[in-house]
Amino acid sequence: MTSTKPRTSTRTEVLESRPVNLDGFVEEWPEKGLVAMESDFDPAPSVRVEDGRIVELDGKARADFDFMDTFIANHAIDVASAEECTAIPSVDIARMLIDPGVSRGQVLAVTRGLTPAKILDVVKLMNVVEIMQAMQKMRARRTPANQGHSTSARDNPVQVAVDAAEGALRGFAELETTLGVVRYAPLVAIALQVGGQVGRGGVLTQCALEEATELELGMRGITAYAETISIYGTESVFVDGDDTPWSKAFLASAYASRGIKMRFTSGTGSEVQMGNAEGKSMLYLEIRCILMAKGAGVQGLQNGSISCIGVPGAVPGGIRAVAAENLVASMVDLECASGNDQSFSHSSMRRTARLMPQLLPGTDFVCSGYSAVPNADNMFAGSNFDTEDYDDWNTIQRDLQVDGGLRHVREAEVLQVRNKAARALQALFAHLDLPPITDDEVEAATYADSSNDYPLRDVLSDLKGAQSVMERGITGLDLVRGLETTGFHDVAESLLSVLRQRVSGDLLQTSAVLTADFTPLSAINDVNDYAGPGTGYRLAGERWEELKKLRHVTSATNPETEVG
Amino acid sequence: MSAQPPPELTAADYPLSIKHPELLRTPTGKPITALTMDAVVSGELSAEDLRIAPETLQLQAQLADASGRPQLAANFRRAAEMTAIPDTEVLAMYNALRPRAATAAQLGELADRLGGTYGAPVCAALVREAAEVYARRDLLARPTADVG
């Protein structure tokens, strides 16, 4: 080479080597929808009602509606108040959202009549602190919670069970799994259910699969809820996904008809990623998804970009837009499982900053998948946080006195539930004549970190066993019976209590979770009553004492020791 | 016993599993309190006993309405209608609603079947609405197109 590189400073070399520079950033391209939430190509708000029907929506006449406009106009927007609500100046609505003197119910009385462009117009006025302030009040359930992922790079059911148990013990209210090899699903879903109930009775579990199998596992009572029901903000991308708002609305009712809790999934960036954003901003399209979910009558939504986080994460203001999409879900009264569930950045600072708009105000589920396994075992392609971050997470909760749904648990308790989960699964597999789990596996599982720490399983016989679970028609009841007859009475009781809930339908209501004493806690009996300082959910009392505990805290009484 | 309709519920009646277990029955007619461990172990219970009954979904719809959630209530009412439809047929109906999966006539038949055989007028209306929108947006199956 004849050209020599220009000399760079040592400072530049230091900065170049920082992890954040491994992340990808791109310029905006609003004409193609590669823009977070501020685009000249988004429509201006408008609505017109004739004969009890919306005939104009955001500048479009009904004859020109695509199917998203039609579904939203027919089902999501309250026709009686639409014109009046949309006429309120956006700045007034934005102020209502952050004003502690205006109750959540008063805000809902306005948002029920807003069009997608109007909602965008409102949240565009809000900076990230105002978005958080609004989220604190608009979150549907008063008590925040968290969701964990328990998966295995080898689809090892033993690992999934023990990491589910540890995760449940640490505080996750919901646990989700998925597979590398899809045929493993029945065994892994059983493992998640059993492990979850060992860790903390009443934890709800799900297995992310294609729609039909996911529904079947739910119908059989092997899983308790479903979440991976994807919706999209443009008609063309929705159709590419082989669905429509009507097919998804029908599916929502199908789940409810079997007593199974369900939420949809959407997120900023999916449409532009698939090349069909129709020139609209990511947030505008996500607001259409949110209103579609609302119109379908599904109780909640997982959003916050989810698997497309690299797209809003790469454009200016993208993480503000992600915070805004969570807020919009909450401000139209949906349960919000708020993302933070995919590998987001090489930079730990950036990972943490991305979390703040959900952790600080609290959401229904701060992460819709904190990795309760090491990220290398995370079959959702990695989460924003994993098992290595447990102590950091607990410390941040303690520093800021916020409840992110987790807690520090002492080693002895962790080992106890891991061991018990492995033994319970061992006994259940034997009872159901599934491939055996050896004592060596139980021992390894008790002390393991990742899938590399487990003896290898015979994958072929596992897959045969998985197939037989489906062929023999094994249901949740068989799991209860197996656990009971093999001496795991408390685990069997917990699982039976979870199954009994589908007969009551209580978990179908907005933002429902099951507490440790099997009380359904939802937006109906745990209403978010935030009304300014000193009100709403406060981290206090017994829960705060619990969160004061960390792995290492020096005793004030005897500074030569640590409190545990 | 009593055939009278249950009272109109309010938010204070939630959760039904704790406040009103007496209102909850399985589709097989057992009270929810019959779902005990003894009954599981003795084999008295089948998977059918762990399903939700349409009456329960109507109660949950009342609660949703009482909490200001009309869309959620409508979803529960569609769900109540769908409890009568077998699993495989529910999935087949869902598949028929996918884009370009059914002709106008097929969707019409589906709506008729829902309204007639299953006494599911709310679901039928949803399918009819879909058929109308699909026609306008070119999302009906073309009768002549090969499926592949």
Place this chain on the structure above:
Amino acid sequence: MTTATTPERTLTLREIGPAGRGTRPDEVVIAVSPAFAGHFTKTIVDVPHAEVLRQVLAGIEEQGVTARVIQVFDTADLAAISHGGAKLSGSGIAVGILSRGTTMIHQKDLPRLSNLELFPQSPLLDPAVFRMIGSNAAQYAKGESPQPVPTRNDQMARPRWQAKAALLHLKEFECIQAGRPAVEVEPVFGRVGSRRLG
């Protein structure tokens, strides 16, 4: 920008006529996207298109199978490109390649949205993988059932590449020429001079 330390291969695709249906049962069609070796010259991770094509061709040839290269202009959808290529292939097997590197092996009798092998993570495709893809395609063409090329996974590919991939996808869409039929091309490889200034 940094300059390459070794002279890069260049590639031009010389049009030799409309893309027709092949008759040789032992051929694989390589179908490339509208912006391949034109608007774009390298994949998302800077593998030159010349190298991509050279490796796929080498992988096919080492199995004793012949290859034909076509360029598609009226779509940038990988499944459509690959399936379209397969329908023109004498063996019914085609490799479809997008400019950013995303690749698929397709077979003409499969549904369009299915495939034999898909390599969706363009940032993880290096020259060695492209060679294995060519080799596998050739083995399918011979009626064999090769072990699928091992897929890699990198959980940090998302933060680094997801947005750039979306941008490249949009740019490739802009290069679509609606209605222009696919053409058969002859790949012409060259080298840039070593006096390239950065």
